[in-house]
Amino acid sequence: MKKSILIIFAFTLIVISCLGDKNAIRNTPNSLCDTLEILSLKHWIGKPLKDIVSTAQFVVKDTLMEGDDDVTWKAKAVYCNNNLIYLAESNWQNKDKIYRITIVDKSVKEGNIFIGQEFKYFAKAISTTIPNSPDGYLFLKLEKDTSVYLQLDISSIKDSVLFYGISNVNQIPQNLKVESIFIQ
Numbered sequence: 001m002k003k004s005i006l007i008i009f010a011f012t013l014i015v016i017s018c019l020g021d022k023n024a025i026r027n028t029p030n031s032l033c034d035t036l037e038i039l040s041l042k043h044w045i046g047k048p049l050k051d052i053v054s055t056a057q058f059v060v061k062d063t064l065m066e067g068d069d070d071v072t073w074k075a076k077a078v079y080c081n082n083n084l085i086y087l088a089e090s091n092w093q094n095k096d097k098i099y100r101i102t103i104v105d106k107s108v109k110e111g112n113i114f115i116g117q118e119f120k121y122f123a124k125a126i127s128t129t130i131p132n133s134p135d136g137y138l139f140l141k142l143e144k145d146t147s148v149y150l151q152l153d154i155s156s157i158k159d160s161v162l163f164y165g166i167s168n169v170n171q172i173p174q175n176l177k178v179e180s181i182f183i184q
Contacts, residue, residue: 033057033080038110038148041086041101042183045147049090049098052076058085065089080107103181110148113178119152120174126150128169135164138172153179 044052054060059079066072074096075089084104091099106115112122127141131149142148153176157163162171 033083033085033105033107036085036108038103038108038113038181038183039145041103041108042145042147044088044098044101045183047098049074049076049088049096052078052088052098063087067092080105083107100182100184103183108181110142113142113150113181115178115181117178118174119172119176119178123169123172123174126169130167130169133165138162138166138176140169140172147183149182149184150178151180151182152176 052060057080061077061079063075063077064072065075071092073090073092075087077087078085085108086104087102088098089100089102090097104115106117108114111125113125125143127143127146129141131139131141133139136154138152138154140150140152142150152172154162162173166172
């Protein structure tokens with residue numbers, strides 16, 4: 001069941017990533033979108049989904065997630081400057097509380113960690129315990145907060161030990177980049 005959930009999550013993330021303009025450049029260093037830190041979003045976990053509302057800074061859109069066997073759950077897509085920043089999801093067991101936050105935009109950071117960043121720049125901030133992942137996916141956890149997961153992009157690696165799973169962070173190529181970040 002966990003593998004199925006991770007596969008659904010990954011597929012959902014791919015679809016969602018196509019919605020925003022990934023090539024949009026923020027040319028103002030103090031853009032309103034550049035004010036979020038990864039751990040600042042953690043407080044939303046367990047809160048009512050309805051509490052995430054549009055502000056002058058962010059536009060929030062209701063959306064519906066779909067999993068196996070036509071199971072659905074509610075989510076809120078949060079945008080800034082027409083770019084999807086993060087997705088706040090409930091789950092099929094409790095459609096009113098936030099279960100997971102998925103970050104898909106590089107403007108949300110925690111120190112040296114953000115979407116598109118190479119592993120070598122944050123390797124020391126990662127837990128040495130690697131969570132189980134389905135084949136073709138690599139998830140890591142932050143050392144200081146294991147509720148934060150980083151998905152590394154291994155799409156270009158097909159027939160290697162890395163593709164089928166590893167147990168040692170020293171096996172991770174230094175140039176792999178963060179594809180998504182989620183908190184749950």
